[in-house]
Amino acid sequence: MKYTIILYICTLMNKSDIKEIKVLFATPQNVVIVPHKNPDGDAIGASLAMYHYLKKKGHHPTVVSPNDYPNFLKWLPGSKDALKFDMQNRQSKKAIEEASVIFILDFNALNRVGDDMQNTLQEFKGIFMMIDHHQQPEDFAKYLFSDTSICSTCQMVYHYLEKLDDVEVIDKDIATCIYTGIMTDTGSFRFPSTTSETHRIVADLIDKGADNAKIYNNVYDTNSYGSLQLLGKALTNLVVIPELKTAYIVLSQAELDEFDFQKGDTEGIVNYGLSVEDVIFAAIFIEDVEQKIIKISFRSKGSFSVNKFARKHFNGGGHDNAAGGKSLLSLEDTITKFLNIIPKFKKELLTSYEE
Numbered sequence: 301m302k303y304t305i306i307l308y309i310c311t312l313m314n315k316s317d318i319k320e321i322k323v324l325f326a327t328p329q330n331v332v333i334v335p336h337k338n339p340d341g342d343a344i345g346a347s348l349a350m351y352h353y354l355k356k357k358g359h360h361p362t363v364v365s366p367n368d369y370p371n372f373l374k375w376l377p378g379s380k381d382a383l384k385f386d387m388q389n390r391q392s393k394k395a396i397e398e399a400s401v402i403f404i405l406d407f408n409a410l411n412r413v414g415d416d417m418q419n420t421l422q423e424f425k426g427i428f429m430m431i432d433h434h435q436q437p438e439d440f441a442k443y444l445f446s447d448t449s450i451c452s453t454c455q456m457v458y459h460y461l462e463k464l465d466d467v468e469v470i471d472k473d474i475a476t477c478i479y480t481g482i483m484t485d486t487g488s489f490r491f492p493s494t495t496s497e498t499h500r501i502v503a504d505l506i507d508k509g510a511d512n513a514k515i516y517n518n519v520y521d522t523n524s525y526g527s528l529q530l531l532g533k534a535l536t537n538l539v540v541i542p543e544l545k546t547a548y549i550v551l552s553q554a555e556l557d558e559f560d561f562q563k564g565d566t567e568g569i570v571n572y573g574l575s576v577e578d579v580i581f582a583a584i585f586i587e588d589v590e591q592k593i594i595k596i597s598f599r600s601k602g603s604f605s606v607n608k609f610a611r612k613h614f615n616g617g618g619h620d621n622a623a624g625g626k627s628l629l630s631l632e633d634t635i636t637k638f639l640n641i642i643p644k645f646k647k648e649l650l651t652s653y654e655e
């Protein structure tokens with residue numbers, strides 16, 4: 301039996317922080333809520349949950365997403381009220397200028413919102429509150445609620461409401477948003493970060509009105525024909541390197557175009573690599589000609605930290621078992637770089653995970 305030591309770092313708000321936050325929100329505040337760029341279900345779920353909660357408490361919240369997000373998240377209650385910083389720039393900047401508080405949700409480094417929005421946020425003189433579960437948070441938030449052991453920012457939003465004695469404020473809309481983020485960030489409750497506490501929270505969310513079957517359907521059973529064809533192409537392109545317990549997928553811009561790629565269509569495809577028997581490290585490389593980058597997702601099982609791997613070699617980061625990054629090289633050169641690096645990790649890859 302092999303034991304894996306994972307170090308969880310947790311910065312909880314202390315009692316005096318909570319007291320101060322209660323005093324702050326005792327009077328109506330203009331609040332801006334920011335998820336990371338290319339937000340996923342957890343980032344949007346947490347942002348919209350916070351939006352509904354703050355509205356219910358008499359505040360004036362605005363969700364300002366750095367950019368657009370996939371259609372499978374647009375059904376979420378409140379989605380139509382969210383601003384996109386890149387497309388609704390003037391309105392977004394105005395909301396940020398008028399805010400007294402900005403929530404930073406599901407990310408912990410300001411460069412995760414993209415250059416233009418980062419510049420605007422850096423000028424903000426009010427209070428930053430960060431709720432996040434990624435490693436190594438930057439030190440710019442007055443109130444920092446960070447716990448890398450928790451499966452999702454949405455679960456942390458639930459804990460935040462617990463700390464403020466406001467769990468009873470959670471209604472169907474808030475429950476729906478929180479449930480969605482927990483479901484998507486846990487791979488539908490199957491990743492190791494899913495605990496008995498997660499299940500207890502999810503049970504409470506269902507009691508409060510979250511319709512679990514409908515939420516699953518809205519997120520996962522709304523594929524377009526093109527997105528399924530693209531998945532087929534990705535699976536055809538899957539390469540397995542058994543001696544390194546590694547699998548990877550490459551999708552070129554031409555292939556994305558062939559199958560009418562829409563935002564979100566490639567989400568989750570990397571997990572197919574990890575589902576191959578004995579594979580413990582999976583990657584997907586997606587060419588983005590417009591942004592002139594190769595967007596990369598990494599996933600692992602066990603002690604091999606893709607967070608460290610992505611930080612060191614591919615300008616990225618994330619969690620130990622799920623991280624992302626990017627490359628400014630060509631698609632071909634990026635793959636060559638990857639294939640040159642991974643043999644150096646042979647020992648770690650072969651000992652990362654035992655059945």
Ligand code: 5GP
Binds near residue numbers: 406596616619624
């Ligand atoms: P995904 O592969 O699904 O895009 O991201 C996996 C995890 O890594 C998510 O928690 C995401 O927030 C994080 N992540 C993705 N790309 C980056 C990146 O470029 N930098 C950092 N620091 N984290 C990333």
Ligand code: MN
Binds near residue numbers: 342343433451485
């Ligand atoms: Mn998350």
